[in-house]
Amino acid sequence: MRLDIVTIFPEYLEPLNVSLVGKARARGQLDVHLHDLRDWTHDRHSTVDDTPYGGGPGMVMKTGPWGEALDEVLASGYESGACAPALVVPTPSGRPFTQELAAELAGQPWLIFTPARYEGIDRRVVDEYATRIPVHELSIGDYVLAGGEAAVLVMTEAVARLLPGVLGNAESHRDDSFAPGAMADLLEGPVYTKPPLWRGRGVPDVLLSGHHGRIARWRRDEALRRTARHRPDLIERCDPSAFDRKDRETLSVLGWAPSPDGRFWRRPQAVEE
Numbered sequence: 398m399r400l401d402i403v404t405i406f407p408e409y410l411e412p413l414n415v416s417l418v419g420k421a422r423a424r425g426q427l428d429v430h431l432h433d434l435r436d437w438t439h440d441r442h443s444t445v446d447d448t449p450y451g452g453g454p455g456m457v458m459k460t461g462p463w464g465e466a467l468d469e470v471l472a473s474g475y476e477s478g479a480c481a482p483a484l485v486v487p488t489p490s491g492r493p494f495t496q497e498l499a500a501e502l503a504g505q506p507w508l509i510f511t512p513a514r515y516e517g518i519d520r521r522v523v524d525e526y527a528t529r530i531p532v533h534e535l536s537i538g539d540y541v542l543a544g545g546e547a548a549v550l551v552m553t554e555a556v557a558r559l560l561p562g563v564l565g566n567a568e569s570h571r572d573d574s575f576a577p578g579a580m581a582d583l584l585e586g587p588v589y590t591k592p593p594l595w596r597g598r599g600v601p602d603v604l605l606s607g608h609h610g611r612i613a614r615w616r617r618d619e620a621l622r623r624t625a626r627h628r629p630d631l632i633e634r635c636d637p638s639a640f641d642r643k644d645r646e647t648l649s650v651l652g653w654a655p656s657p658d659g660r661f662w663r664r665p666q667a668v669e670e
């Protein structure tokens with residue numbers, strides 16, 4: 398996969414040299430091109446922003462540098478044989494970035510990220526490129542960052558680990574929280590490793606029992622417990638056919654019951670575990 402990132406803080410993307418993403422780059426699985434937006438300014442001060450039309454606080458990133466930068470990045474990518482780019486515009490007013498979207502982006506050959514500072518980019522830039530290539534305006538959560546660079550790091554890591562051959566073991570993301578499949582839509586429960594006793598704290602006996610069936614059941618119950626506690630919205634949203642008899646028993650103990658439509662809801666009087 399080819400990845401272009403246009404930013405006024407290329408040094409902010411330094412973490413892309415480290416760990417999983419860094420290794421994917423070293424192996425040639427990820428071809429990252431970092432660009433300094435100010436390379437496409439022509440004034441003495443390398444101006445990339447200006448005051449907003451209509452007034453109001455903050456500054457807006459100008460059309461000129463973004464237009465020239467994206468034209469050149471697109472041209473150089475096409476020249477080197479890349480095709481079908483998608484533009485990813487990180488913004489707190491975007492659609493939520495989810496595991497599903499990460500998987501969709503991981504299937505693309507070429508992504509161009511445009512992290513912005515200030516109050517964002519002049520709308521005409523997104524509108525212009527949306528007539529040429531698919532554009533995804535994406536938010537990584539309900540909070541406001543000072544700029545989109547950290548969001549690019551987040552999205553790149555989520556996408557890179559899904560690329561073929563990047564994770565050592567193909568099974569490694571099967572049970573991920575939010576991965577489609579077996580433990581779909583449940584958070585992962587706790588994990589343990591050696592030593593078996595640490596500061597007087599043991600490991601749940603079942604994990605040392607060697608009974609694979611009981612271990613799977615225990616993990617499932619812990620996942621249900623954790624999800625019910627931290628993300629009750631995920632339980633409510635679950636297709637009830639995903640719950641087996643023991644799931645229903647566990648949920649019932651936690652204060653959850655099926656509503657007339659079959660979906661689970663939590664009895665208001667249920668007490669916290």
Ligand code: 6GU
Binds near residue numbers: 486535536539543548
């Ligand atoms: Cl993608 N950008 C900014 N600036 N803030 C955010 C965000 C993105 N996602 C959540 N908050």
